[in-house]
Amino acid sequence: MKSVTLGQYFPGDSLIHRLDPRTKLLWVIIYIVALFAALDWYSYGVMMAVTAAFLISSKVKFRVIMQGLRPLIIIIILTAVLNMFYTDGTPVLPGWPITWEGIKKAVLMILRIIMLIAGTFLLTYTTSPIMLTDGMELLNAPLKKLHFPVHETALMMSMALRFIPTLTEETNKIMSAQRARGADFDTGNIIQRAKAMIPILVPLFVSSFRRADELAVAMESRCYHGGEGRTRLKQLHYAPRDWIALGFGAVLLAGMFTMRHFGL
Numbered sequence: 316m317k318s319v320t321l322g323q324y325f326p327g328d329s330l331i332h333r334l335d336p337r338t339k340l341l342w343v344i345i346y347i348v349a350l351f352a353a354l355d356w357y358s359y360g361v362m363m364a365v366t367a368a369f370l371i372s373s374k375v376k377f378r379v380i381m382q383g384l385r386p387l388i389i390i391i392i393l394t395a396v397l398n399m400f401y402t403d404g405t406p407v408l409p410g411w412p413i414t415w416e417g418i419k420k421a422v423l424m425i426l427r428i429i430m431l432i433a434g435t436f437l438l439t440y441t442t443s444p445i446m447l448t449d450g451m452e453l454l455n456a457p458l459k460k461l462h463f464p465v466h467e468t469a470l471m472m473s474m475a476l477r478f479i480p481t482l483t484e485e486t487n488k489i490m491s492a493q494r495a496r497g498a499d500f501d502t503g504n505i506i507q508r509a510k511a512m513i514p515i516l517v518p519l520f521v522s523s524f525r526r527a528d529e530l531a532v533a534m535e536s537r538c539y540h541g542g543e544g545r546t547r548l549k550q551l552h553y554a555p556r557d558w559i560a561l562g563f564g565a566v567l568l569a570g571m572f573t574m575r576h577f578g579l
Contacts, residue, residue: 336450
């Protein structure tokens with residue numbers, strides 16, 4: 316649980332940090348679409364170069380990215396194994412269920428998952444919850460005409476991200492307290508391990524509901540009434556670097572679909 320870094324914000328003054336949150340939100344959408352449009356080694360090489368450029372520009376430590384990947388190692392391995400064994404093609408050895416096409420697909424799938432996590436996690440690593448809320452609210456502002464609760468939805472999503480590290484820390488404390496009382500979470504079969512998690516889940520839910528109630532009381536005591544008439548400490552304005560970033564995103568997306576069209 317200590318390796319969960321989703322929702323954490325790392326202050327900095329890098330190029331990625333200085334981008335408008337709306338630009339970063341749009342770039343996440345462009346990045347995901349371009350990543351799923353990637354077809355073969357050439358297009359994956361382009362996406363790996365783009366991802367590496369993002370990581371270097373953000374100045375976020377590589378160790379932090381690896382910590383974000385650690386909880387998903389089992390899913391990555393399972394995905395790779397399934398692709399190797401259930402992809403038709405030329406067997407590696409006569410009679411083997413593993414094919415060369417399956418190995419290729421497994422490697423590409425692993426790269427896709429790693430890049431997807433690393434690229435999207437940069438959004439929370441380089442954007443504060445307040446800026447993220449403002450960015451989501453302004454991007455979805457046209458939906459207000461359809462009476463969609465834009466501000467409430469943006470606030471709810473940003474608060475959920477904000478409290479992931481808090482709940483992770485709370486879980487670690489509860490697990491340490493249970494271990495001190497003789498609890499064992501590492502031995503036994505799957506059913507026994509699931510039963511061992513009950514003493515963790517119950518106090519975690521109680522703590523979560525208590526935090527939610529305290530937050531609601533704090534917001535009401537400050538006369539919070541939603542986004543209508545609400546002012547912002549920092550007004551968001553597009554800078555030339557934002558337009559350049561969006562232009563580069565459009566070029567990347569067009570390039571990915573072009574390479575996909577030609578089978579690259």
